[in-house]
Amino acid sequence: MSDIQYPISGSCQCGKVTFSLLSAPKMILACHCKECQKLATSAFSLTAVVERDSVKIEGELADWERYADSGNINSAKFCPSCGNRIYHYDPKQPNILKFKGISSLDDTRMLIPEIHVWVSEKQDWFVIPDGVKTFDKQP
Numbered sequence: 001m002s003d004i005q006y007p008i009s010g011s012c013q014c015g016k017v018t019f020s021l022l023s024a025p026k027m028i029l030a031c032h033c034k035e036c037q038k039l040a041t042s043a044f045s046l047t048a049v050v051e052r053d054s055v056k057i058e059g060e061l062a063d064w065e066r067y068a069d070s071g072n073i074n075s076a077k078f079c080p081s082c083g084n085r086i087y088h089y090d091p092k093q094p095n096i097l098k099f100k101g102i103s104s105l106d107d108t109r110m111l112i113p114e115i116h117v118w119v120s121e122k123q124d125w126f127v128i129p130d131g132v133k134t135f136d137k138q139p
Contacts, residue, residue: 010105014082017059033118048102
């Protein structure tokens with residue numbers, strides 16, 4: 001969408017963490033794994049893959065991490081007040097963020113997933129649009 005103007009601001013649910021997306025994401029994906037269903041309290045979670053320097057974040061963040069199916073550590077930053085997840089990252093690649101705040105931006109027109117991952121755990125009722133790349137697990 002060429003008419004989207006960056007930066008785009010947003011915030012967590014309580015507003016104590018604010019952020020701006022300074023440029024277009026590298027990729028937007030929908031993850032259907034059971035962990036993301038828990039995170040989003042929905043059928044999937046949306047993620048924008050971005051360079052660390054393309055997001056400006058202000059406010060206190062808390063840390064959480066878990067081991068991914070691959071054995072890698074999936075680290076997360078979230079608002080300690082309302083609990084909204086802001087981003088995930090792999091400590092081995094700290095300059096690449098899996099920006100979870102993408103759904104909380106003031107302008108969300110770019111939220112069109114290019115790929116769907118972990119469709120092996122997808123909710124049966126959700127239909128992935130034709131022509132979108134899918135992966136049974138993590139590519």
